[in-house]
Amino acid sequence: MIIYGSKAVHLKSEQSKTSICPNCDTQGSLVLxxxxxxxxxxxxxxFPLGKKGMSHCQHCQEVVEAKKLQEPIKGEYEALKNEAKGPLWQFAGLALIAVFISFISIESGKNEKLKVQYFSSPQIGDRYHYKDDIGSYSTLIITSISHDSIFFSPNEYVINKVSQIYKIDKPENYSEMSFGLSKLNVKKMIDSGDIFNVKRD
Ligand SMILES: [Zn+2]
Structure with missing residues (x-):
């Protein structure tokens, strides 16, 4: 099984009426x-990797690679090569990658919008992801909200990798205790990036 590599697609062939086979001296026997x-x-x-080609003599069956062709056959071959267009599907993978990248950026744009929306209208049960002073990560869950403050229960676990923060975000990990922060302070922590994400079920 070949997972990657290169393949050649036939674009165009043409019989040369005037040229003479360098091997058997037959005229008009060469197909480019x-x-x-x-x-x-x-x-x-x-994606395409470039064109290649050959001449094939229908009389003596000799095949000559394009780079070894002599004038004037070489000139004929170059002309044929220039007018031969490759199919668009040879770009399929590049197109797929482009679609994938734009999908990812649309999704991350959506997430970013949702985050701004959740931060601006906090709800009980929202979990805030934050970074502590020594570079570890943990979460807080909102337990109540008053006119000017938000009350949180802290997660009793911390984790070193931000990508694994979801592993500690479990209901049983949250402390029974809760503490309040003014909405102003919470906003400051969000703006500074100390609180950097929010999850809502
Ligand atoms: Zn020949």
Whole structure:
């Protein structure tokens, strides 16, 4: 099983009426062919890698690679190569990657909007992700909200990797105690990035 590599797609062939085979001296026996290679991975073409080609004598069967062709056959081959267009599907992988990247950026834009919305209208049960002074991460859960303050129960666990913070965000990890912070202070912590994420079920 080949997972990645390159493949060549036939683009165009043309019989040369005037040229003479350098091997058997037959006139009009040469067929010029142009191919375009593309890189592929998991059976998906990624992007083109350039054209290659050859001449094939229908009389003596000799095949000469494009780079070894002599004038004037070489000139004929170059002309054919220039007018041979490769298929768009050879770019399929690049197109897929572009779609994937724009999907990711749309999704992260949505998340960013949701975050701003949740921070501006806190609800009981929201969990705030924060960074502590020594570079560890943990969470707080909102237990009540008053006119000017938000009350939180702290998570009793901390974790070193921000990407694993979801592992400690479990109901049984939250302390029975709670403490209040003024809404102004909470906003400052959000603006400074000490509180950097919010989750709502
Ligand atoms: Zn020949």
């Amino acid at each position: 062919s142009v191919y375009r290679k593309h890189a592929h991975i998991f059976w998906t073409p990624l």
